[in-house]
Amino acid sequence: MTSKAQALADQFRAYNDQLIDFVERVPDTKWNKKCRGEEWTVGVVARHIGAGHYGSIQLAKMIISGAPLPSFTREQINELGNAHAAKHADCSKEEVLSILEKKGRALEAYVAGLSDADLACSADLEAFGGSTTVKQLLKAIILHSAGEHLESMRQTLAGT
Numbered sequence: 001m002t003s004k005a006q007a008l009a010d011q012f013r014a015y016n017d018q019l020i021d022f023v024e025r026v027p028d029t030k031w032n033k034k035c036r037g038e039e040w041t042v043g044v045v046a047r048h049i050g051a052g053h054y055g056s057i058q059l060a061k062m063i064i065s066g067a068p069l070p071s072f073t074r075e076q077i078n079e080l081g082n083a084h085a086a087k088h089a090d091c092s093k094e095e096v097l098s099i100l101e102k103k104g105r106a107l108e109a110y111v112a113g114l115s116d117a118d119l120a121c122s123a124d125l126e127a128f129g130g131s132t133t134v135k136q137l138l139k140a141i142i143l144h145s146a147g148e149h150l151e152s153m154r155q156t157l158a159g160t
């Protein structure tokens with residue numbers, strides 16, 4: 001573990017704690033309210049973060065090991081997200097909270113154990129427009145993209 005890795009893991013933990021707190025507070029009457037940006041319900045968006053975004057550690061592991069990466073475009077990623085949303089349209093709050101707890105803690109532990117060299121490993125990813133480091137990848141997927149989803153859910157519940 002390095003101070004850079006621990007700092008990043010701490011950011012992920014803080015984000016996940018914030019997301020879990022948000023999900024716990026979603027009234028049952030608004031769990032299935034549709035978010036404008038994603039066109040998915042609040043529950044599905046939260047599940048998507050835990051099941052999809054937190055799964056980005058698999059890409060990080062592939063980059064670090066030098067394994068071949070999938071060549072997904074942003075459009076293909078969106079299609080996968082829409083398929084996930086359709087498949088899990090009836091997800092429960094308990095299910096989503098379990099996913100966020102389990103996968104969020106696994107993400108935090110994995111990142112905390114990375115070295116500076118691991119964080120600096122890079123690969124070309126079409127969806128990212130070229131070369132990206134492990135650190136850039138994880139920050140973009142977890143803090144930026146998942147953060148946008150959380151904001152979308154907040155706006156939905158606020159009625160804006």
